[in-house]
Amino acid sequence: MKAKVFSLIIISMKKVPPKPKVIHNRIYLISASVVFLILITIFTISNFLYFRVSISGQNKYFVSTSKFETLADDQVNDFKQTSFNLNIDGSDVHLNFNDLGISFSEDQTSNWRLGTKKSLLENLRKNWEISTGGFKPSYQINYQKLVATVNNTFNNRETKPKDAKFDPKNFEISPESSGIVIDRNAFIFDLRMRIENLSKTTININKYESQPKFKKEQFSSALEKIKVLSNQKITLSYNFDTWDLSKELMNFVVFAPKGKPNFYTVKSDIFADQIILNDVYLGDKPSLDQIDITLEPNKITQYLVQIANAVDRDTIDATLEFENGRVTEFTPAEDGQKLDIQLATNLILEKISTDYTSGDKLITITLPVIVRKAKIANEEVNSLGVKELIGSGVSYFAGSIANRAYNVGLGARRLNGFLVKPGENFSFNEAVGEVSGKTGYRQAYVISSGKTVLDDGGGICQVSTTVFRAALNSGFPIVARTAHAYRVGYYEQGGFKAGVDATVWQPSVDLKFKNDSSHHILVQAIVDPARAKLQVDIYGTRDDRKVELSEPVVSNFKSAPEPRYQDDPTLPKGSVKQVDFAAVGATAVFSRKVYKGGEKVIDEKFTSNFRPWQAVFLVGTGG
DSSP states (O other): OHHHHHHHHHHHHHTSOOOHHHHHHHHHHHHHHHHHHHHHHHHHHHHHEEEEEEETTEEEEEEEHHHHHHHHHHHHHHHHTSOEEEEETTEEEEEOTTTTTEEEOSOTTTTTOOOTTSOHHHHHHHHHHHHHTOOOOOEEEOHHHHHHHHHHHHGGGOBOOBOOEEETTTTEEEOOBOEEEEOHHHHHHHHHHHHHTTOOOOEEOOEEEEBOSOOGGGGHHHHHHHHHHHTOEEEEEETTEEEEOGGGHHHHEEEEETTOTTTTOEEEOSSSSOEEEEOOBOSSSOOOOOEEEEEOHHHHHHHHHHHHHHHOBOOBOOEEEEETTEEEEEEOOBOEEEEOHHHHHHHHHHHOOSSOSSSOSEEEEEOOEEEEOOSSOHHHHTTSOOOEEEEEEEEEOTTOOHHHHHHHHHHHHHHTTEEEOTTOEEEHHHHHOOOSGGGTOOEEEEEETTEEEEEETTTHHHHHHHHHHHHHHHTOOEEEOOOOSBOOGGGGGGGOOTTOOOOOBTTTBOOEEEOOSSSOEEEEEEEEGGGTEEEEEEEEOOOSOEEEEOOOEEEEEEOOOOOEEEEEEEEETTOEEEEEOOBOEEEEEEEEEEEETTEEEEEEEEEEEEBOBOOEEEEEEEO
16 A cells, blocks of 8 residues: 555656746756857867868868968969969060069968967958958069069060150151050059969960150140240349350240140059059040140259359358457458249249240340348458457256257357347347258257157257356346256256256247447357367457356255156167156246446346156157
8 A cells, every 4th residue: 555655656746847947947058058069169160170261263171270371381382483474466475573573471371370369250250251252372562673674574565656746956846656555554453463363374465556645736836936935035144144044945845735744644553552654645546735835943943053053152251259358360251142043933934935926035034142141241340349258158968869969069050159239139049040950950859748759959958058157147137038947957067056047949938138238249159079068158348347146046845756658669669768867846046146337237036946857768669
């Protein structure tokens, strides 16, 4: 009885259906496992097998990575050992890859290679590209060499068209003739297709008839204009010098269809760079527009440049050289002159007409010349009163980069010899002129918008600071002076304390002082490269003024920020170069008193509020 009851219990338990939640969980588990296995399979296959590979027109399926590399290398190596066969007029011409400037990369499969370290999507993408597009070799082209080979190969197999031409001696037009030329665009396109498909099939070279650009019948109106030009006697003159322009006119003439001076140049964009293949007409028939003649401005300008060599002359100022505070030598002044080439070109184009059959046959054009007066004329020298040293200023620039040192020297040369009349203000910006790359200054590090950057004229403030020191010591009133926003190490070399400096930034920030003496003053600047020293001397006539300068009092110190590193593509990658040094912020104050005739005429303070400045390091990112 007991056994029977137990069996019934077992049977009843088997008939109880599982709960729906359990069934769903099992289905999800099985599905996830299947998907996981599929992904693992695809990932594994895509890492090691190409689904389809097409090389040289041959299709292979499920190729391993190693097999693909072998196939690709073998096919490329075999291909580049051959030469291209060209069929020109039924004869064969062979060109090798070196002649054509074509070179193949050593690793041909780098762009297509699969790998376990790459993502599934990346491997699938490469598999798809190689399966649908086929393998294409990696190659480079030396375009200059390619064009040279094309020209050497095709030129002697072509008959170039000949334009109708004007004979200036006999005033006749020679007839034109058509030519037969090779379709170079088609050849280069076929060449590229052969390389990318590793194809050794022959390239058939096509030819076509090329029409001349100019025909004899188009020259009728041009011939009339040429006759007008030939009847004109044109002379250029300046002072006692003259130049006969009539003999040069035919060199300036340009022939072209009206409104189409650049119509015939053919360019190819098949490769990345444009290649000028040939200067031929590609249409069925050239335009029969009348040929017009004009005078080419660039050719006239080139001719005037030669004349300028005889006209141009540098300005020479009357100069005074000093030794031990005395004048030792006098150089007479000479006005400079420079031919205005652009204005002269315009005058010639205006005066010389090709559009009328009557008018002046004798034309004289006075060349426009810009005269530059000497700043110091001969008659002024003996009355200037520039005879002795009044005051000097010095500064040092040890550690400057080459371009900064160069700019210091250039600024000093531009400043040297500058003359200030009695009662006039000296302007530093006026004295040195424009500071830019156009005027010869090089790029050196400057601070702009809180960053250390390269800019034209970096280091010019070394010169303005030295002039400021010379003006202070000479006792002249300071009209305009701006302190630097931060302490600059160069201006504290040689024992100077912070605050005795002056910054400039054209055109808004200038350094100015007044010559309140009764004589001219002369500013001289001397650079000593060996000692990295700049000295500015002010010469004139001494009066009884005396100058008292206090030592700067530096206070209110503020710590420098943490160093800053910024990328510089001009430096080798990984290199580090320090261009700014940390400086604490501070306030610097010094005073100056000037006495004249026992009376105090100047009593002033100069205050500089320096921001704290961080060390700056340039980190190379270049090649």
